[in-house]
Amino acid sequence: MTVAEISSVTTAQTNGRYAVELQNTHIYYGSFRAVKDVSLQIERQRITAFIGPSGCGKSTVLRAINRMNDLIPGSRLEGRILFHGKNIYDPDVDPVEVRRRIGMVFQKPNPFPKSIYDNIMFGPRINGWRGTKAQADELVERALRGAAIWDEVKDKLHQPGTALSGGQQQRLCIARALAVQPEVILMDEPCSALDPISTLKIEELMLELRRNYTIIIVTHNMQQASRVSDYTAFFLMDADRAGQLVEYGPTEQIFTSPNDKRTEDYISGRFG
Amino acid sequence: MGAHHNMAHDYEYLRHTLDAMAHRVQNALHESLQALRRSDAIGASRIIRDDPDINALQRDVEDLVARFITQWQPMLRDLRRVLAMLAVAGELERIGDYAKQMAGQVRRARDANLPLLMTSELLELGALTEHIFSASIAAFLAEDVVAARSVAALDDQIDARRHAIIAALRQATLNDGSLFDAAIASIEITRALERVADRATNIAERTIYLATAAHESLNE
Numbered sequence: 323m324t325v326a327e328i329s330s331v332t333t334a335q336t337n338g339r340y341a342v343e344l345q346n347t348h349i350y351y352g353s354f355r356a357v358k359d360v361s362l363q364i365e366r367q368r369i370t371a372f373i374g375p376s377g378c379g380k381s382t383v384l385r386a387i388n389r390m391n392d393l394i395p396g397s398r399l400e401g402r403i404l405f406h407g408k409n410i411y412d413p414d415v416d417p418v419e420v421r422r423r424i425g426m427v428f429q430k431p432n433p434f435p436k437s438i439y440d441n442i443m444f445g446p447r448i449n450g451w452r453g454t455k456a457q458a459d460e461l462v463e464r465a466l467r468g469a470a471i472w473d474e475v476k477d478k479l480h481q482p483g484t485a486l487s488g489g490q491q492q493r494l495c496i497a498r499a500l501a502v503q504p505e506v507i508l509m510d511e512p513c514s515a516l517d518p519i520s521t522l523k524i525e526e527l528m529l530e531l532r533r534n535y536t537i538i539i540v541t542h543n544m545q546q547a548s549r550v551s552d553y554t555a556f557f558l559m560d561a562d563r564a565g566q567l568v569e570y571g572p573t574e575q576i577f578t579s580p581n582d583k584r585t586e587d588y589i590s591g592r593f594g
Numbered sequence: 595m596g597a598h599h600n601m602a603h604d605y606e607y608l609r610h611t612l613d614a615m616a617h618r619v620q621n622a623l624h625e626s627l628q629a630l631r632r633s634d635a636i637g638a639s640r641i642i643r644d645d646p647d648i649n650a651l652q653r654d655v656e657d658l659v660a661r662f663i664t665q666w667q668p669m670l671r672d673l674r675r676v677l678a679m680l681a682v683a684g685e686l687e688r689i690g691d692y693a694k695q696m697a698g699q700v701r702r703a704r705d706a707n708l709p710l711l712m713t714s715e716l717l718e719l720g721a722l723t724e725h726i727f728s729a730s731i732a733a734f735l736a737e738d739v740v741a742a743r744s745v746a747a748l749d750d751q752i753d754a755r756r757h758a759i760i761a762a763l764r765q766a767t768l769n770d771g772s773l774f775d776a777a778i779a780s781i782e783i784t785r786a787l788e789r790v791a792d793r794a795t796n797i798a799e800r801t802i803y804l805a806t807a808a809h810e811s812l813n814e
Contacts, residue, residue, distance in 0.1 A: 544669055577669065579807040589669045591601070 340404075341366040341506050341536035342387055342424075347401035349382050349391065356382050358564035359401075362555060364506075369528060369537045371547035371573065374557035375594030379565015380540050383557070384508050387538065388424035389417040405506075422449060425499035429511040431491030433483030433498075438475050441483045441494055442466065445502040461501060469497035470527045489520025493527065500531075507531065509539040513546065525550050544589055548577045556585045601666045605675070608658045609735070612679050612686075615651035616731045619686045622648065622693035623727060623790065627720040629697055630713065630783065635704040638697035648690035655683035671804065675737075678804040682734060685793045685800075689727065692786040692793075699779045699786075711766065711773065711780045712759055716787075719755050723787045723794075726752065730794040734801045742801035745794060746812035752791040756784045 342364040349357035357379040364370050372380035382391065389410060391397040402409040410420045422445070433441050442462045443451065453461070462479065466472040471493040475486070483494050492512060499507055509528075513521040528537055528550050541547050547554055554576040556569045569576065569585045580586045588594050622641050629637040659680045662668065668676055703710050710716070726748040733741035763777040795812050802810045 545667060580670070586670055590672050591666075591669065 339366060340364060342538075343402075343404040344383070344387075345402040345404065347383070347386065347399065347403060349379070349386055350396075350398045350400075351394065352396040355562065355564045357386075358560060358562070358566045360557075360565075360567045362567060362570060364536060364538060365553060366536050367532055367534070368552040369532055369539060369550055370553040370555065371551035372538065372540045372555050372557060373542070373544065373547050373588070374565070374568075375559070375588065376542075377563070377565075378557040378559050380555075380557045381510055382565065384510055384538060384540050385426075387506070387508055388421045388426055390421070390426060392417055422502045423504055424506040424508060425502065425504035426508045426510070427492070427495050427499055427512050430515050431488055431495050433486070433491050433494050435482065435484055437480045438466075438483045438486075438494060439479040441498050442501045445498060449502060465497040465501040466494075468500045468531070469493045470523065470530065471497060487520070489516050489523055492516060492520070492524060496524075496527065496531075504535065506536045506538065509537060511540055511542065514542065521546070544577075548573060556580075556582075556588065558584055558588070601668070601672075604662055604666065605672075608655070608662055608676065608679060611651065611654055611658055612683060613735060615648065615655060615683060615686050616735075618644075618648050618651060619690045619693070620724070620727065620731070622690050623720075623724055626693040626696040626700070627717060627724070629700045630710065630720070631717055633700065633704055633710070635701045638701040638704070641697040642694050642701070645690055645694045649687060652683045652687040655679060659683075670807075674804045674807060678734070678800040681800050682797050685796050689790050689793050692790045695786045696783050699782050703776070703779050706775075708776050708779065710783075711763060711776050715755075715759050715762075716780060716783055719752065719759065719784060719787050722748065722752055722755065723790050726791050727794045730797040730801070734797050734804075737801060737805050739802050739805045742798040742805075743810075743812070745798035749791050749795045749812070752788060756788050759784050 340363045344360050344362040347357065347360045348355060360379075360383055372384060374380045385391045386399055387403060391399070399411055403411060405420070405424065408415065434444060436444070439462055442465050443458055446453075446458075446461060451458070463472060463476075466475060471490060474490060475494075483491065486494060492515075496507070496512075513524050516524065525546065528539070531537060539547075539551065551573045553571065554573045555567055556576065557565050558568045560566050569580055569582045571581075576585065577589065580589065622644065625637060626641050628634065629641065659676050662676050663673075666672070700710070702708075726745055729741065729748065730745045732738075733745065760781060763780055767773050767777045792813065799810060799812050802808070
């Protein structure tokens, strides 16, 4: 059984409210426990920010949500991560299908050394695209429009994606993620390599995408987390150097009156 | 750690500037009451002359807050603290204006050879007002929520005393119409003192907000 096959029957189980649920998740690299006992419910069509100092496990948790950690030798997960009520770590789940439904955008824009058009069609093609040329053109346009970059590239679709500016490359990467019609988009510090104007464009785009997608973003930029996200999760390393979830709640509450002193100290810049 | 130390250093400078402004305003308020006590037109003129220095300190606080926010992007309590300082500087500037208004009343009365009525009651009201002002500034600088809440009770006392003075002045003018102008001058002074107490209460409210992130009205 695949995630796609079970999605329609299990939406009711999650009441449609949560896109992803982590239940008592522990993540190991070999014998080292990198993340300890994280339980978290990610609300659908909302932006959730993961914040915390370097090494607190937030990127590890993010990558676990679409099984990207599987690609790291020795990585292992205990607990469950539910997507439409189905544990994506069950043996019968195809990780490639998980990654199609839960896309990812990385810290550094990483367009393939191909044309803008081929960058967008890459995902659909490896997923067995069978459409016509006209349908492919339409898909490329829809993805580029969705990532708010169509107007800037429509006259140079067959030029290399690597020739675009950093901010445009990142939006191209978002368009590439949209092309396979995911439900969730994971963003790992998507603006850390971008200038302030490009950063604001990505943030505006995230707010647009929230209408149709669930977004989870890892960011070190507190102002960015407070600007764009609806919910914020604060992670911190414990005495064993394992990342743990300290506090999770509506962003407004976390950034005005957090419950945990450690959250307040981190947001105020007192450590990290 | 180092970066946060520099932020603390810049904050201390800002706090020091606000503290200096509060002292200037406290002094102006005290001197205006002394001018009232002595019916001292020269002392009153000095308060009016020096008021622009208070206004200049308010602009200094504004500049420092803007620079602090730009350089440090403070969050949570650090942000509330500097925003509260900006607001308190505005309250202090207005309190300075009320001291100037009282000095103006003293000088006009003196120039017109008009005796001010109920001076001792006005001075008692003034002493209470100085007390509430000092208490609210001390609570703010110490970020002391309990002390800030106690300011509300003092404000109620000031309102009660002011109403008693106005009632007495009203009765006096009913008995003797020639006292009308002098009574108006004294009422204006009570009004200025009552406004100082209101501004002091606002400072107490800012203290509570800065410490708790919750808005609490002490004026009800």
